Amino acid sequence: MESPPLSNVAIAERFELLGDLLELEGAVVYRVLAYRRAAQTLRETAESVARLSAEGRLTSLPGVGQTIADKVGELLSTGEIAALTRLVSRNPPGAVAVMRLQGVGPKTARRIFAELDLKTVADVREAAVAGRIRTLSGLGEKTEAAILAGLADGGDGAAPAPRRSIARARALGETVLADLRACDGVIRCDLAGSVRRYRETSKDVDVVAAVSNRIAAAEAFTAGEWVAEVVSRGDSRIAASAHDGTVVELRMVPEGCYGNLVQHLTGSKAHNVALREAAVRKKLSVSEYGIEHVESGEVWSSDDEAEVYEHLGLPWIPPELREGRGELEAARKGALPALVEVSDIRGDLHVHTDWSDGKATLEKMVEAARGRGYEYMNVTDHSPSVGFGMGLDAGRLHAQIERVRELGATLAPDFTLLAGAEVDILRDGSLDYSDELLAQLDVVVASVHASHRLSAADQTKRVCAALESPYVDVLGHPTGRLIGRREPNPLDMEAVVAKAVETGTALEVSSQPHRLDLSDVHVRLAVEAGAMLAIDTDAHSVAAIDYLPYGVMNARRGWTGPASVANTRSWPQLRSLLKAGKRPR
DNA sequence: GCCGTTTTCGGCCCGACTGTTTTCAGTCG
Known part of the structure; x- marks a missing residue:
């Protein structure tokens, strides 16, 4: 059997190494930056780079020109890049x-x-x-x-700094903000950086503040109970590490240029570089303190970030889009997408109860969903093959359906309680419940929970087979990844998305901070292909119902509008959209 | 090495802090 083509990540790693080695040899810094930028693009490309290469479309990617496209081709056909091999051989290992x-x-x-x-x-x-x-x-x-x-430990010093989940990073950030807000010297403060952009993980937490008294603000910052150690201290920037090792960085400016600071520190780096390069062409120099009109030397600044973009001739760009993935071009053309909002979500299609592995009762979960203002909630406990005896066999599922109908009747018409399931997709692509049983459910979520290590071809075939079922409405956490713990299943995502579009199956965006599955990049691939998404919490507790914003923000990072999200609709509209509305009942 | 709403050549974001020095290079974001 032919070996599968190199993954985008594997290809990107070669170019990162190429850039690193060139930098080590003192190459022109712009060549180094070019390889790094290309590596980032290749890593974040949702489509298969190998396929794009075969089709001669690589140079359409930002930062990829003929030279790098040729090197990708060389890598894919010969298994190596001669230039990289030479660099590796003439530099000390390590x-x-x-x-x-x-x-x-x-x-x-x-x-x-x-x-x-x-x-x-x-x-x-x-x-x-x-x-x-x-x-x-x-x-x-x-x-x-x-x-x-x-x-010291590990030996080669190659261990990358651990990254915190967005949920942990935000929680810490909010603690720091609370300390700062209690300080008289702080006029206003906010989270910035990757945390504000809702990146799935963060290396550190950026906090910005407009201050009237730097000394007092700095003291309020460093006196926080969360501080383990102050790691860096200057007039306008202080960094401290928290007890779990997360570094929090505070940047301070006087009132008057807070908007410029927020814009600068929100990033991303790629966004800011592109923004500033475009500004330079207009004879403007952008920094965190203001926008200098180079010829007159006049500096303009504002406390309002939206005015900063306006001054550059752009509409305000939502932070979730600021990744250097075409948002500036879209903004110039007035083509920024109207993104889905947390308040657009009208119900949750994936919720567990203590009938399987949830921590709370059905009644408690319903109460939580109603408390959030939802119009409907789909009860989705596990099927038997998930193991540990916690899944519902046919008899218990029947009993649950009966209970859901009974409870639902007491809630109608204000709230619709749906009887569903999270049915396992078995190794061969078949489902863990019979069609007769599935036919009694309102909305069915189907997920992979075992055999994660199938080949890409087999995993793709397996998932696509499940999407073909007339009873599967939503593909739950499509890649099965657990951020930092388990890699996504090897899946041909383009094929899965195409099958989802063809069969009218929604793809889940799990709001679980350790899943966020689909990822932002895959979300964008799906949305562009016209697939329908379902932003769900997969809540296993009352508290987890509140994870929803993480899913919504992740979807926004994939340029998702409300129309692409199935559960922005009322239940009757949603039902007619899903396969559920087309099944005989 | 990439790229163009001034450019197919000549540019390429901008500033803070540290460690090492006595004025700044290197690193970082």
């Missing part, structure tokens, strides 16, 4: 790892290897232990200590 250590960088790494005539990472560690690093001019004890710390 030099990139040393370069990536906190506070080191390419220039320092290169000097250490060259001036001390070292060959491996182990040599570097030895040199640091022996105190030889500090003998180099411009390097001292602190740098040596940083290198030792980076190489």
